[in-house]
Amino acid sequence: xxxxxxxxxxxxxxxxxxxxxxxxxxxxxxxxxxxxxxxxxxxxxxxxxxxxxxxxxxxxxxxxxxxxxxxxxxxxxxxxxxxxxxxxxxxxxxxxxxxxxxxxx
Numbered sequence: 001x002x003x004x005x006x007x008x009x010x011x012x013x014x015x016x017x018x019x020x021x022x023x024x025x026x027x028x029x030x031x032x033x034x035x036x037x038x039x040x041x042x043x044x045x046x047x048x049x050x051x052x053x054x055x056x057x058x059x060x061x062x063x064x065x066x067x068x069x070x071x072x073x074x075x076x077x078x079x080x081x082x083x084x085x086x087x088x089x090x091x092x093x094x095x096x097x098x099x100x101x102x103x104x105x
Contacts (some may be wrong), residue, residue, distance in 0.1 A: 003042035005073055008033045009105045011072055017073060018057045020096070022101060023040050024065070026047065028093025031084065041077030049089045058083065 012030055013023045024030050032047035032089055046065055050058050062081045069079045098104075 001075060002037055003035055003044070003075055004035050005035050008035060008044055008069065008073065009032070011068050012065065014068050015061065018060060020095075020102070022049070022098050026062065026095040027051070027089075028095070028098075029061075029089060038077060040052040040075075042075050043077040045080045046082070047084055049084055049087075051089050053085050055094075086088070 009030075009060060012033070013025045015024045015029070016022060017024060017027055017029070020027065023066070028048065030046060031047050032045075034045040037042045046069070048062075048065065050061070055061075061070060065081050066079045070076055094102070094104065
């Protein structure tokens with residue numbers, strides 16, 4: 001059974017920025033999710049950014065994204081994570097929930 005994009009987005013909410021403690025989706029770090037089918041498997045592509053170009057937690061977060069998506073099941077094929085710096089992340093990309101948690105009003 002194919003994995004749905006909505007399922008991927010929900011799974012990504014398990015991955016937290018280790019410095020801020022909020023999940024990557026609500027922080028607005030996930031820019032795009034694409035699921036394609038190939039040979040009975042769901043290949044998953046994620047485009048994401050970091051809060052800053054020199055984010056020391058970047059490699060860990062990329063690995064955490066891959067790990068959580070592989071846990072979706074045997075139907076997961078290739079997981080590709082592309083880190084982009086354009087457009088740059090800004091706090092206005094955060095969800096209302098994340099803004100409240102961090103005290104951004």
